Amino acid sequence: MPHLRTRLLLILVLGMLGADVLPARALFLTYDLTGEWTGKVTCKTFAGVKSKSTTIVQMHVTQSGQQIGMVIDSPSGSRLYAGLANPSLKKPGEKGEMAVVSCGTSDDTVSGLGGELGRLIVATAKPPKTKATLKGISLCFELPNPAPLPQFGTCKWSMKRTSKVDPNVATTCEPS
Amino acid sequence: MTRHRRLLMLAVAPLLLIGVRVHAGTSAALAGGTWRGVMKCTAFYAGTKERYGGDTLTVRITQNGTHLGIAVDYPDYGSGAWTDTYAAILTPDLAKPSSNGEVALVHCGTNDRLGEEGGPNDVFDEIGRMTIKVKPEQVKGSLKGFSIYSDPFIGSETEVGSCKWSFKRVDAAPPADPVSVTCPD
Numbered sequence: 186m187p188h189l190r191t192r193l194l195l196i197l198v199l200g201m202l203g204a205d206v207l208p209a210r211a212l213f214l215t216y217d218l219t220g221e222w223t224g225k226v227t228c229k230t231f232a233g234v235k236s237k238s239t240t241i242v243q244m245h246v247t248q249s250g251q252q253i254g255m256v257i258d259s260p261s262g263s264r265l266y267a268g269l270a271n272p273s274l275k276k277p278g279e280k281g282e283m284a285v286v287s288c289g290t291s292d293d294t295v296s297g298l299g300g301e302l303g304r305l306i307v308a309t310a311k312p313p314k315t316k317a318t319l320k321g322i323s324l325c326f327e328l329p330n331p332a333p334l335p336q337f338g339t340c341k342w343s344m345k346r347t348s349k350v351d352p353n354v355a356t357t358c359e360p361s
Numbered sequence: 362m363t364r365h366r367r368l369l370m371l372a373v374a375p376l377l378l379i380g381v382r383v384h385a386g387t388s389a390a391l392a393g394g395t396w397r398g399v400m401k402c403t404a405f406y407a408g409t410k411e412r413y414g415g416d417t418l419t420v421r422i423t424q425n426g427t428h429l430g431i432a433v434d435y436p437d438y439g440s441g442a443w444t445d446t447y448a449a450i451l452t453p454d455l456a457k458p459s460s461n462g463e464v465a466l467v468h469c470g471t472n473d474r475l476g477e478e479g480g481p482n483d484v485f486d487e488i489g490r491m492t493i494k495v496k497p498e499q500v501k502g503s504l505k506g507f508s509i510y511s512d513p514f515i516g517s518e519t520e521v522g523s524c525k526w527s528f529k530r531v532d533a534a535p536p537a538d539p540v541s542v543t544c545p546d
Binding site for chain 1: 405407408409427428448449450452453454455456463465467468469470471472473474475476486487488489490507508509510511515516517519520521522523542543544
């Protein structure tokens with residue numbers, strides 16, 4: 186028992202030290218979305234008139250702690266995104282939500298290109314299983330230059346993971 | 362998505378002559394004035410779901426062409442009243458350009474770095490999409506829509522959320538204290 190008490194005391198002291206010394210990110214338990222994904226993005230857009238489209242996409246994801254890098258490939262090209270993991274309190278290693286932003290997003294509505302921000306729900310199977318889903322909504326606006334009309338969109342994302350191979354995507358957007 | 366948008370632009374091309382005139386001219390819906398209504402939000406904060414909002418808020422809008430400056434005034438909940446500011450763009454509905462349209466708004470400080478604590482961009486990121494309907498030359502108008510935000514915290518205080526906006530115009534006069542239609546650098 187004394188040995189156990191000593192160990193418990195040691196763990197407690199290390200825990201207290203850790204809270205101060207180690208970066209918060211290192212202690213933060215979260216799910217891991219790293220891998221290859223496939224799915225669809227359905228968008229309702231408005232540029233003076235309404236329109237709707239569905240696109241089949243491939244998504245490559247690398248996660249490091251809370252930081253998530255995503256590349257979405259569609260027939261029209263690739264888009265880069267950065268995400269921030271927000272794990273569930275009850276099952277942080279499996280479930281939660283995340284915010285996602287398209288690289289280049291800015292508050293410049295005069296000379297900027299626009300932006301996209303989304304809120305996604307995360308569900309992963311217990312590690313080491315591959316199964317995982319990512320569903321949610323993003324809002325976007327595009328400011329074409331030269332401008333005909335700005336375009337606004339609401340997109341529904343629905344993705345499934347097909348592999349846990351790390352595609353080594355940058356987990357943050359490059360400074361613009 | 363981009364290809365689709367290009368196709369959409371081509372489809373809209375015959376309307377562009379009208380559209381450009383609307384975009385640059387004075388026939389776009391006049392959104393300026395003072396609006397009152399509510400914002401109801403759901404958030405995922407510290408790993409749990411939350412609901413908040415529902416109080417009556419005041420929104421002030423200054424309009425310059427199709428560019429809008431939007432200020433949302435919050436009451437004092439204990440730590441002082443505050444104002445959130447947004448830059449926004451109005452796109453007129455080509456069928457009813459003088460009364461209907463959509464608004465994309467972006468919270469000042471929004472960028473592509475989520476969870477950015479400290480420094481000048483230590484504010485939440487938010488993008489919204491609203492529909493706007495006004496009665497030309499009348500006060501009556503509605504502004505309704507949805508926004509998504511991410512708070513500037515990492516670790517256990519991370520927050521992502523979304524809000525439903527529903528406002529009605531109570532005064533069409535430009536706000537006495539104009540709201541900038543652009544965000545500060």
